[in-house]
Amino acid sequence: MIRKCSKHGYFRGEECPQCGIKGRYVLDSEREERLGRFISGVLRHFPREVGLKMDDEGWVDFELLCSLLKSRYKWATRERLISLVESDEKQRYEIDDSRIRARYGHSVDVDLDYPDNELPSLYYGVSQEEVDMLLENGISPIRQTYVHLSTSYGKAVEVAQIHTENPVILEIDAEKARRDGMSIMDANEDIALMEYVPSDYVCIFDGR
Incomplete structure (x- = not known):
């Protein structure tokens, strides 16, 4: 389940992990899973099959993706997509202004542009x-x-x-x-x- 704390933003579970308040309901667990599976497929594996153009670095247009989601799931609002991204502890996705992409896990060819790793x-x-x-x-x-x-x-x-x-x-x-x-x-x-x-x-x- 995804909820929103007025102070700390979106979180998963019943209570905000930072302050313990219950927060506002955003998305139930079943729909969270369905939305997550579809977003994973679109942003990692089959963007063209659903009509989305992906650039070399894995970005697709955020508003177009929102429209696509709305056409498939009437309950899949723009806020619910944002909540899925911002509450994800594994940081699977990122939103940059008008774009969204998966951070990792691609089977389609992408040329990611992340910072260099410096660990030994x-x-x-x-x-x-x-x-x-x-x-x-x-x-x-x-x-x-x-x-x-x-x-x-x-x-x-x-x-x-x-x-x-x-x-x-x-x-x-x-x-x-x-x-x-x-x-x-x-x-x-x-x-x-x-x-x-x-x-x-x-x-x-x-x-x-």
């Missing part, structure tokens, strides 16, 4: 069956334009456990990769993006 190490969780292959061949995108790396060990574990019970965490030598001229971008505070991670920069995280 990044992390990637995999199943035990995948480890040897990735250590030998490097990490390539799977159904996405970029490899999504975690900025912390804990986040890598959290993401990997969605797919496997006992993940192995790989460590990426981001500092060396940058020295060698490879581009690494920050999508948000938890996710960094690379087009491909060569095996030279990948090892099993040893906990040190």
